[in-house]
Amino acid sequence: MVELTKQANPGGLGPTRVLLHRPPALTSPFMLPTTGESEQAATGERGRARAALLPQRVFKKPWPCEAAFIVNILVFVYGASIGWMSPMTLLLQSDKSPVGRPLSDAEISWIASIAYLTCVPADFLIAYLSDKIGRKNSLFLLSLTSVCCWAIKLCSYEVWAFVLARALMGIVMGGAYVTCPLYTKDISEDSVRGLLGSLVILFHTTGNLFSYIIGDLLSFRIVLWICLTIAIFHLILCIIIPESPSFLIKQGKEDKAVKILAWLRCRRETDSLVQREIEIIKKEQKTDENSSNFALKAILKDKILFRAFKIAIIVALAREVCGAIPVLNFAGDIFATASKGTNFVLTPNQQAMMLGLIQVTGSMLGSSVVEKAGRKALLAVTALISGISMCALASWFVAKSYGVDAASWLPLATLCICIFCDSSGLQPVSVIITSEIFSYKYRGTVMGTAMAAAAVCAFIQMFFFKNLATSIGLHVSFYFFGAVCMFAALYTILVIPETKLRSLEEVHQDLRTKKEKREEKALKEVSV
Structure with a gap:
C-alpha cells in the first residue's frame, strides 16, 4: 500500500511535490516487524522526513486473527475425533466392522467414555505446563498427542488401540479447552477478544460436522488418513506461531514480548498502544507477585x-x-x-x-x-x-x-x-x-x-x-x-x-x- 503526502517547496516557489510512502513489508507473515525500512535504508534529511511521516499502523491486517485460527485447528481435530464416534459406531457394531467382528455395547461404551476420564487429570496437567513452559510449547505437545491418536487408529484395528487412541484424545480435549482460550486471550485486543475467544466452539462444532459428513461418505481408513493429515498440518503450524507476550514478560523477556505484541497489533515497537499494553501486563503480573505462589x-x-x-x-x-x-x-x-x-x-x-x-x-x-x-x-x-x-x-x-x-x-x-x-x-x-x-x-x-x-x-x-x-x-x-x-x-x-x-x-x-x-x-x- 502506497501513501501520498503533499509537501510545498520552501518559499512557496515551484509546484507542490508529492512524496511516496511505503510501509515496511514482511517477507513472511510470521516474521517479526523491524523498526521500519526508513531507519535502515533512508539516509539524510529526506530519509528522516520520510521516516517521520510513516503511519503508525504499519500493516493493514491484524495478525491475532490468523494466530487464533491456527491455534483452534487443534480444537477442530478434537471435534472431528468426538464426531467420529457417531458414524463409526454403526460400522464397528455391524457385520462389516474393520475389527473383524461386531463390537459389543460395553466395548463401544469404553471407547466413547474413556476420553472424559483422561480429560480430568489432563486439565490440571496442561494448565500447569502452560504456565511453566508456555502456551506455544503446550500447544505443540497437544498437537503431537493428536497426531499419535490418529496414527494409533491407523496402525491397529484392535479394541485396545481404539481405547488408547480415545484416551489420548481426552488429553487433547482437556488441553485444548484450557490452552487455546488462554492463548487467544493473551494475544487479542479488547475489541476482538470475545470474537476470537468464541472460535473455540466454532471450530469444535465444525469438526463434529466434518466427521459426520466424511464418515457417512468415505471409507473407514480414508477418514482416518484425512484426520491424521489435518493433525500433522496443525503440528507444523504450531512451530511458526509466536509465544504469548504475557508468558515472555513473566520469563523476563520484555524486549521479545514487545516485538511480538507490535507484530500482533501491526504497529511499531515504540507505538504508545504497544507500550501501554506492555505496562498493563507488567502491572497485572506485579500485583500477582504479592499473592501466594499456590494459585x-x-x-x-x-x-x-x-x-x-x-x-x-x-x-x-x-x-x-x-x-x-x-x-x-x-x-x-x-x-x-x-x-x-x-x-x-x-x-x-x-x-x-x-x-x-x-x-x-x-x-x-x-x-x-x-x-x-x-x-x-x-x-x-x-x-x-x-x-x-x-x-x-x-x-x-x-x-x-x-x-x-x-x-x-x-x-x-x-x-x-x-x-x-x-x-x-x-x-x-x-x-x-x-x-x-x-x-x-x-x-x-x-x-x-x-x-x-x-x-x-x-x-x-x-x-x-x-x-x-x-x-x-x-x-x-x-x-x-x-x-x-x-x-x-x-x-x-x-x-x-x-x-x-x-x-x-x-x-x-x-x-x-x-x-x-x-x-x-x-x-x-x-x-x-
Missing part, C-alpha cells in the same frame, strides 16, 4: 478472586448440565421415543448431520454477536431460551403419557433450540468469561479446574442418563435440565459482571459489595 490457595484467601472463581465454576457446570450432552449422545433414542406413533423418523446419520449443522450455525451466530450484544446478555438469553425449551419438551412427554394428542414436531424443535442455544451462548460465553475475569497467574489454574469439573459432570451424565431416563422417565430429566438453565439465566443477570471491552480492574470492581466499595472510597478520602 488455588491465593484464590481461596482473596474475597474478589474467590467470587470470580465461583462464577467460573458455576458457568462451567451450567454449560455441561444444560441438557446438550445427553441430547447429542442419545439423540437417536430420544427421537425414537418421541416419534412413536408418528411417521416422523430420521436415520441416525440424518440426526447427527442435522444437529451438527445446527451447532455450527449457532456457534457462527455466537461469534458474530458476542462483541455487539455483550457476554452477559448473550449468556442470559440463551440460558433462558434453553430452559424454556427443555421444560416444553418435558411437558410434551408428560402429555403423551396421559394420552394427550401433542404436536409431533415439538420434540425435534425443542432439541434443536437446546443445541442452538448451547453452541451460540452457553458454550462460548462461559469460556470467554472465565478467561476474562482472572489475571495471567490464575487463568490456567482456574480454566483447568473448571474444565475438570465440567468433564466429571459430562461423564456422569453419559453414564447415568439412559438408566435414569428409563427408570424415572425422560420428563424428569428434562425438567431438571430446564431448571438448571433457568438458574443459570437468573444467576447471570444478578451476579455475573459484564466483561466486554473492560479491564480486569473494572471487572473486579463490580465483584465488590456495596459495603466494600464504601470502605474503599473512605480509605481513599482519608489518604488524600
